[in-house]
Amino acid sequence: MENIIYDTGFSGNEWFVLGIIAAALIPIWFFPRRFSPLQITFNMLIGIAFGLIFDHTIEIPPFDLYDLGDQTKFQLFDLFSYTMYAPFGYWYIYGYERLRMYEWMTIPYILFWAGLSLCFEWLGDYAGVFHYKNGYQLIYSLPVYLILLSIHLMMYRHAFAYTRWRKSHG
Template sequence: MNDVIVYDNRFNANEWFVIAMIVLGLLTIRVLPKKFTPTQTWFTLLTGVVFGLIFDHTIGVPPFDFYDVGDQSNYQLFDIFSYAMYVPFGYLFIYIYKRLGLKGFYTIPYIMIWTLMSVGIEWLCLLVGVFHYKHGYQILYSIPIYLFIQSIHLLLFHIFFPEHKQGE
């Protein structure tokens, strides 16, 4: 038996939050000086979405089913927009890393800072109703997930775009 949980049935704070995050993120990307090739740009933009989808469909669906996205426990059309919310973060994560010229040890605190920011954004998402935790899930459980995702994100960027190919 798969009962649908309805958290909300109006267009309100959670939808406006998602729209605001997408618009502000894309505007930020638009005004920043260009640092990447088109391939690198697409990689950084899409990586956030891909990681969001992977983890949403790993821990956010049965058998784990630790949280729901949006107004209902089943997926709705607007939930697709919530994945677009991740687009700017993937880009900005790599952009700032490259802009600061971080290497070696400095990568560790950078990932830790982004993990804390990610938990903060997730907390805001909880407050406005974008996410709804279930089955005892807590925000602290997201910390190792963010540490892992961001480490893999940087690793993949370095594998696919070694320094000598970046034209910097």
């Protein structure tokens, strides 16, 4: 596999990653606390885990559909870039709980977040974080987001069902 170099040095894609991390993490300190430390950790780690698993699944052969960062070869900053997924997991569940998106409102909520995810991916592509290849297009990420957001919500609801029940009834 040939190593393609897209950029050298600290540039737009690294600033984008740092900006997203700061813009999404800093407000967490100022918003009212809705979660236990366990719930915060769960939601942030699930964002990172999903990013690592699914990005690497379609980023490496046999798929090889895009590259992340400055070059095809994995770099240390690529690992750091996965932390930008952490606050999205937090805000996704924060909004779900805060807005009480239960029952039939869950579907439009997941669709909204899938659209938001596409927007951020588009910005990441524009900033040089993602480099699509082999015919991959941004819209192909939509089903991935729909599946991951659904799984995240199911896992959260299953893991913290008692906590949610206890908060609302006690």
